[in-house]
Amino acid sequence: MTSTDASAVQPAILPGRTRNLLLALLAFTVTFWAWNIIGPLAVQYTADLDLNATQASLLVATPVLVGSLGRILTGALTDRFGGRLMFTVLTAVSAIPVVLVAIAGAVGSYGLLLAFGFLLGIAGTTFAIGIPFVNAWYEPARRGFATGLFGAGMGGTALSSFFTPRMVAAFGYVTAHLIIAGALLVVAVVVWLFMRDSPVWKPNTTPVMPKLRAASKLAVTWQMAFLYAVTFGGFVAFSTYLPTYLHTIYGYDLPDAGARTAGFAIAAVIARPVGGWLSDRVGPAVVLSISLAGAAIMAVVIALQPPPELAAGASFVVMAVFLGLGTGAVFTWVAQRAPAEKVGTVTGIVGAAGGLGGYFPPLVMGATYNAEANSYGIGLALLCLTALVALGFTIFLARRYRAQG
Template sequence: MTTRNARRAVTGPLAGRGRNLALALVSFAVTFWAWNIIGPIGVSYADDLDLTPTQLSMAIATPVLVGSAGRIVTGALTDRFGGRIMFSVLTAVSAIPVILVMWAGEAGSYPLLLLFGFILGIAGTTFAVGIPFVNAWYDPSKRGFATGLFGAGMGGTALSAFFTPRLVTSLGYVWTHIAIAAALLVVAAVVWFGMRDSPSWHPNRDRVLPKLEEAARLTVTWQMAFLYAVTFGGFVAFSTYLPTYLREVYGYDLAEAGTRTAGFAVAAVIARPVGGWLSDRFGPAVITGVSLAGAAVMAVVISLQPPPELLAGASFIAMAISLGLGTGSVFAWVAQRAPAANVGSVTGIVGAAGGFGGFFPPLVMGATYDPETHRYTVGLLLLCATAAIAFVFTIYLARRRAPVPQARAGSGRR
């Protein structure tokens, strides 16, 4: 009887997990809004600072760079300090670069915009905090859906795409940034007082660098990093660059492009937990394959410039759903295969790869844009080729049927 009750205590639902998942989701969403404040009004920066397409692409992509690299460290630190401390600190600190970016825009300085956009990348690191935090609250059979639901916080990019241009119009450039910074501080306070780490979580006091080295030696880390670089990287690239794309190709103004970008992001956000849930049912390899095949096909369709509104809108929504399913399924795969003691470190590296995957496409799009025909054909076909390669790699991994490291006794080392 005692053994049975103890087993029930370990495997049963933990009280408070829903509240903590919701707080993690809110913190992730508001920091992602902050992370993406340059992209939705990028065309204004281009006009005010007389930027070339390549310079604008660099300004949009720079926060993604730090938000990617920083996840490696924040994932490992979450293993040590827990999600409550990390979410609270990162959400509050993110308010600082938001104000600095505002100052750079007011000063009309492109170098300062790049510098402070680099610091703004801090806001993009919270993803690596949430995955190990949520994992600790849910048993393995529910982690695909739970991490997918948490990942819906990437909808902060949709909030930014929709509201940031409108706030700039109604409140002004300066007060928009002040309002976002204030929201970050409020959410940080709510998280600090309302969030708790899971009772099943225990701090890993090992030094950070050896932990990262251990995670880097795991084959699963780099397998998932590649797949996440394609799926999440594709989402980030579209979310940040789509306002510029829609303006150049279809002639939409700032608010119109922002509305359509928000629709793209919302579709991907909804698809992410669905991808996690379907992975729990059918396996993450199947859903990841479907995601990548869909992305490859839709890249070709979009490159043909389907006419607005219905056909173009449907094409971008289909691309968003494809990428969203993949972002959910890949991390369901991580939750299944990463050793429990290394989830934060593995998440940090995989999450960083996803961010890096979102850094380069805007640069490629800016470099391959044809101003005479208003086309991004080369960049989109490169996306198709990348997704196709990832699809073949997914089939290879599925056929290998690699063992799950968590099933092994001990620390989970390979």
């Protein structure tokens, strides 16, 4: 979203950058809440609609699909139209599928839930707006922290996990969804009134498809896409599927499973800006290596099904911290390596990969669940293996970058 020339002359501190960062964080948080409204209620949908493990996994994973692929287009459009307009439009539009999901659930239609859950993925595309938007407000030395703080808006999944089941219990299923839709519309108005694009931002008016082709030819795009698919994909997968996992393995009811999932998401949210801040200081490769090694170890620990409450809870929190650190590190690396005028487009592709990384694990977990042993061991073993492969790739990449200077 920024231009190379503008970035070169950007003053150290642009007036209003903190306000705009916080507004972007607000919009990202509320849209991520909306994006994740199906996951916290998956246990209820499973019981009401008599779903098997595979059907429940597909229902949870479906919103992730559009939220992933849609980031490619959203990032490119942000380069052209700016974050203020894009945040306003997508936050407001996200209210529509929230209402449609409410209707589908009220009539008890699994098919409609899948269809409207697909549309709900629109809410998950706002990540690709915020990274280039924030990038343009901050000087290179502070971008890791700034994008990490913006990325803490993924805590919207924590809010959804904790509050959505309780709102349904307190106000009723349809009313709870209408409240969330109303919150989206209010935030959209606030963003339009008070958010501004960075004064150094210049629109990139190149047609979208050539921009996507140009970004797809950059090695850094696919390098970071793979790493983000593992780190952020792991976070999304746990955030959406953890209520089902906790209910199946530990027998928690819907509110209790949601509260524990919220704890997982909060830990990742706190760790993400820390990962960006540390990456500014010691380098993203170091932080990412620690993240992936830790995630591999914790996948094994979780597969052993540590007993509740303390041991199991601590295991999931530590896993969340490692994944959160990794998500912050990846986008510090993006800010360092991607051409400034292509940050939005690169972010869209990398963000899409991260979302897709979260789409498949719930399907794998549902397909590999061992009912006789009450175990998700195969899925967690695959997570461990994937993290180790990504760790090896990170080490290789860091050495190559050092050799290139």
